[in-house]
Amino acid sequence: MLEEQHLVSLLVKIAVAASVASILMRFRHIQRILLNDQRTIGERLQLALILSFIFGAGETARVVAPNQYQAIDLALESAIIAGMLAGYVSGMVTGLLVSIPALLVGERMSMPFFAAAGVLGGLMRDLAPDKEDVWYFSAFIDLNLYRVAREAIRRGTILERRAIQRSAYNLVCTAAIVTTEFLRIALATEFPVHGTFSIARNWSGDIVVHFVALAATTLFCVSIPIRIWATARAEKKLAAQQARLTEARLAALTNQINPHFLFNTLNSIATLVRLDPDKARSMIYKLSNILRRLLRQTDSFSPLRDEIKFIDDYLGIELIRFGDKLRFEKEVDDDVLDRLAPSMILQPIVENSIKHGLANKVGGGTIRLRIWRDASRLHMVIEDDGVGIEEAKLMKLFEQGIGVSNVNERLKVLFEANYRFTVDSAPGKGTKTTIEIPVFDIDRSITLKAAAE
Numbered sequence: 001m002l003e004e005q006h007l008v009s010l011l012v013k014i015a016v017a018a019s020v021a022s023i024l025m026r027f028r029h030i031q032r033i034l035l036n037d038q039r040t041i042g043e044r045l046q047l048a049l050i051l052s053f054i055f056g057a058g059e060t061a062r063v064v065a066p067n068q069y070q071a072i073d074l075a076l077e078s079a080i081i082a083g084m085l086a087g088y089v090s091g092m093v094t095g096l097l098v099s100i101p102a103l104l105v106g107e108r109m110s111m112p113f114f115a116a117a118g119v120l121g122g123l124m125r126d127l128a129p130d131k132e133d134v135w136y137f138s139a140f141i142d143l144n145l146y147r148v149a150r151e152a153i154r155r156g157t158i159l160e161r162r163a164i165q166r167s168a169y170n171l172v173c174t175a176a177i178v179t180t181e182f183l184r185i186a187l188a189t190e191f192p193v194h195g196t197f198s199i200a201r202n203w204s205g206d207i208v209v210h211f212v213a214l215a216a217t218t219l220f221c222v223s224i225p226i227r228i229w230a231t232a233r234a235e236k237k238l239a240a241q242q243a244r245l246t247e248a249r250l251a252a253l254t255n256q257i258n259p260h261f262l263f264n265t266l267n268s269i270a271t272l273v274r275l276d277p278d279k280a281r282s283m284i285y286k287l288s289n290i291l292r293r294l295l296r297q298t299d300s301f302s303p304l305r306d307e308i309k310f311i312d313d314y315l316g317i318e319l320i321r322f323g324d325k326l327r328f329e330k331e332v333d334d335d336v337l338d339r340l341a342p343s344m345i346l347q348p349i350v351e352n353s354i355k356h357g358l359a360n361k362v363g364g365g366t367i368r369l370r371i372w373r374d375a376s377r378l379h380m381v382i383e384d385d386g387v388g389i390e391e392a393k394l395m396k397l398f399e400q401g402i403g404v405s406n407v408n409e410r411l412k413v414l415f416e417a418n419y420r421f422t423v424d425s426a427p428g429k430g431t432k433t434t435i436e437i438p439v440f441d442i443d444r445s446i447t448l449k450a451a452a453e
Contacts, residue, residue, distance in 0.1 A: 021225035052097035083121020091118025135230035139219035325364025348403035357386025
């Protein structure tokens, strides 16, 4: 049986490995190098230096106080981890560097042994059927054995066979790490002075039990940091995929608005071609300016100054069509002009006001645009004194039509629940649309999700 103090030491060693792995994830630069599979030679050397410094500190503490800090010596494990994650160069360099404290106290075999362990880690990386499999390394041998045995009995789906390959690779890695631990024990036993350090070299009792416990501990000290980092890596990938999905959804919604707007404007031009060719030419010129701006528009956010200019151009076309029947008033605070808002957020609402509110009203009417901000919110209000909207249609407004539903969907994608979008109307009393979003300044290189938060 394993003595209680020895068991505690091994558990402490596993806890130290998990703690160090978690701490490293708190540093953005280290996280970027650790979680990126495509590393330059310089980044591989940086990773080796980082792991050598962190895990070498434990080796140094063990050398300085050999009777107190044996459980925090993870030099061998760090060399294997570096090799598995970044290849031969990182593994070997890490093995060489972390062995320096041991070499200074006469453990001469530590340096070649740890360097060889790092190279072995690089070999384990190369043996992976897919480099992604390294991140799935697990110390649970029983589950891996079960999967391999099950595949030997029957042929599964492609996904199942892929899982079997991963399990077989895990078994190969497990065998390599167990063999390395066996060699460490052998060196520590045969060469107690100039060999290498083993936490069990002064233990008494059943050697087989000691070996099993040490091998299991080493497996967990290698696999737990990798699994912790793999979880962070998966979360990072999920966030990137979510950002790409958000961008795709916004692009689809924007592409829905642009043809809709173009179709309606071309209809207006077609009507004027015969009735008033001069006005038709003027509309075509204004439309070309608008299309030029739309073609340049690639961001999901734009300054309100650009959005208002777009509304001016759009209404310039509509004023030609409606003449004196259409009037436009705007009240925009100067301090909001450089603030960012979702692109093409105002035009669909203005278009609805004209198409559904004023086009059917004898004598036309007025559209008013008001924009202001308070401490943390940006307020945009579009009002018209048109015919209004019936209650039954108002209740379904967010589900039908392109304009309002599109704007609402884009706001939901960008801000989740952190926005307000309301439409108030009654027959004969006009319509008031209110949009309220957070005030923020944003570097356009930042992902949309981060901008929204």
